[in-house]
Amino acid sequence: MIENFWKDKYPAGIAADIDPDMYPNIQAVLKQSCQRFADKPAFTNLGKTLTYGELYELSGAFAAYLQRNTDLVPGDRIAVQLPNVLQYPVAVFGAIRAGLVVVNTNPLYTAREMEHQFKDSGAKALVCLANMAHLAEKVVPKTAVRHVIVTEVADLLPPLKRLLVNSVIKYVKKMVPAYHLPRAVKFNDVLSKGRGQTVNEANPASSEVAVLQYTGGTTGVAKGAMLTHRNLVANMLQCKALMGSNLDEGCEVLITPLPLYHIYAFTFHCMAMMLIGNHNVLISNPRDLQAMVKELSKWKFSGFVGLNTLFVALCNNEAFRKLDFSALKVTLSGGMALQLAAAERWKEVTGCAICEGYGMTETSPVATVNPNQRIQIGTIGIPVPSTLAKIINDAGEELPLGEIGELCIKGPQVMKGYWQRQDATAEILDAQGWLKTGDIALIQPDGYMRIVDRKKDMILVSGFNVYPNELEDVLATLPGVLQCAAIGIPDEKSGESIKIFVVVKPGVTLTKEKVMEHMRANVTAYKVPRTVEFRDVLPTTNVGKILRRELRDEEMKKLGIKKSA
Known part of the structure; x- marks a missing residue:
């Protein structure tokens, strides 16, 4: 039933299937795209643009260095711990061309989190920003x-600007704590030694x-999802297929505020946009x-990829509302639930409807998307x-259409394990x-799906299921609410009771009575x-997703109850 059900649910022009074996690996896609779009811009940051041809040349230099100046061999893991800077795609694609496995690492990690990830992955190499090198100094000796x-933020900028920007960050803003890594190599020295080899x-x-x-x-100890070349190739082809004719090849400008080390931005900007030769404008600090x-x-810009909290913040910004949105034709949302109030406000401000999608790290990540030509908000x-x-x-057991239960996904983008x-x-x-x-x-019945909530976030009140997403959607429509979250806390009479947290917009007065009246x-x-x-x-989280778990743990601590598992 499932197999046949989906076949006729795609808009005209969108095939129901892709060939996940069209390319043998990511290297093949990269080579083809960088040759085909050699003169097209690939990534821009801090006023500097790399074309696809330059990306291939620099990633080749990085790969050659790894192969000729280290003992790393194909299959070894390399941790890449960088924000949205030009060095990120150079390092990632260079590592992949050398046959290494990339371990995407959040630059905001604490030393404890870094140590866990490096040890668990068995990483033998690390690429990090100078701003975080003092943490690497503590962690590296404990790992493989x-x-x-x-690298420093401006390392790929022209010499004079590089010196100026890096000096301001280091000496004026004092954002680079002292560190001692005697065997560390500078990013630009790596490129110099590898260039031409x-x-x-x-x-x-x-x-x-x-x-x-x-x-x-957020559900326990962080685990590494093994994403294969086939997983990622399939997902980039799936993204391309479902976008249909909405994004043309080699001429779109995509705003990239979400961190590339996050799977959502990684697959869309580094993979899918590479496949069709489009231009990613990197925002280092959204x-x-x-x-x-x-x-x-x-x-x-013609495309914007974000998530609910960012859409809300931008639409509340007067300067943003005055921008020229005449070229904007695709806005994609993922990473967290899109609230109706945020979607409506974005459409009002920009004139562009938001296509909400869904995915997980374990699905590379895109599993579902609203086709741009047939969006159903919600x-x-x-x-x-x-x-x-x-x-x-x-x-x-599989449930009939319209019934609520746990969502399961099957496809070529599902992780190896x-x-x-x-x-x-x-x-x-x-x-x-x-x-x-x-x-x-x-x-x-029409094939579109609705997420009700996370299974573990569901609140059970006197035997009734209550879903935080629903409550937060309702709360977000109350004038004056900037952010909100709902959690369940233990209650002797009802099993759990509902507590909500509200952040009020600046200059607005909101009382508990008004909130309760709105909810009732x-x-x-x-x-x-x-x-x-x-x-x-x-x-x-680092991408702006509200951590209900942390709020719940705080409440548990107040009650003298051990943290949730």
Whole structure:
């Protein structure tokens, strides 16, 4: 039933299937695209643009250095710990061309988090920003890392500007703490030594691991999802297919505020956009809205990739609302639930509807997307080509259309498994290739799907299921609410009671009574929160996703209950 159900759900011009074996590996896609689009811009940051031809040349120099000046061999892991700077694609594609496995690492990690990831992955090399090198100094001796390459933010800018920017960051802003890594090599020295040398181009099988992408650890210890060349090639082809004719080859300008080390931005900007030769404008610090809007004002951008919290923040920014959006034709949302109020406001401000998608690290990540020509706000769209979805109950039985249960995904983009964790892999991935997502969802008769909430975030009030996403959607429509979150806390009478956290927009006064009145008017009685707490900020992940788990753990601590597992 599932196989046939999806075949006729795609808009005209979008095939239901892709060929995940069209390319043997990422190297083949990179070579073809960099030759075909050699003179087209690939990445821009801090006023400097790399063309696809230059990207291939620099990544080749990086690869040649790794092959000729280190003892690294194909299959070894290299941790890349960089923000959105030009060095990121150079290092990643260079490492892949040398046959290494890329371990994407968050630059904001603490020493403890770095140590876990480096040890768990068995990384033998590290590329990091000078700003974080003091942490590497503490961590590297405890791990298998033997080769460290350090770069400064402006290393790929022209000489004079490079000196100026790096000096300001180091001496004026004092953002580079002192560090001592005597065996570390400078990024530009790596390129100098590798430039002009022959690269022994790796040619891995499609089933070999290309990237170890660690989950955020919000449900326990972070695990490395093994994403193969075939997984990533399939996902880039799926993204291209479902975008249809919305993005032309070699001429689009895509704003890139989400970090490339995050799987969402990694696959879309480094993989899918490479395939069609488009231009990614890298935003190094999206939290600095003023600087970001200033950068946006320089471009007639046609695509924007973001998530709910960023859309809300930008639409509340007066300078952003004055930008020229006449070229904007695609806005993509993922990473967290898109709230209706945010989607409507973005459309009002920019004139462009948001295509919400859905995915996980374990699905490389894109599993479903709203086709741009047929968007249903409030849904996560339909499965990308060659992908199936089903809803199951707690017993693992498939449920009929319209019923709520756990969403499962099957397709060529589903990971090989968790790195060195067979038990964890078996819990989430069955022998037929179905991946349990841990998300509660339903499938509509038209094939579009709705995420109700995370299975582990569901609140049980007197036997009734309450989904935080629904409460947060309702809260977000209350004038004056900037951010909000809902959690369940233990309650003797009802099992759990609902607590909500609210961040109010600057200059607005909002009372608990107004919040409760709004909730009573919009949700049934058992869904009305028991407690309201106003905060200046809410804890978020590096991409801006609100951490309900952290809020819940804080409440548990107050009650003297051990943290959630």
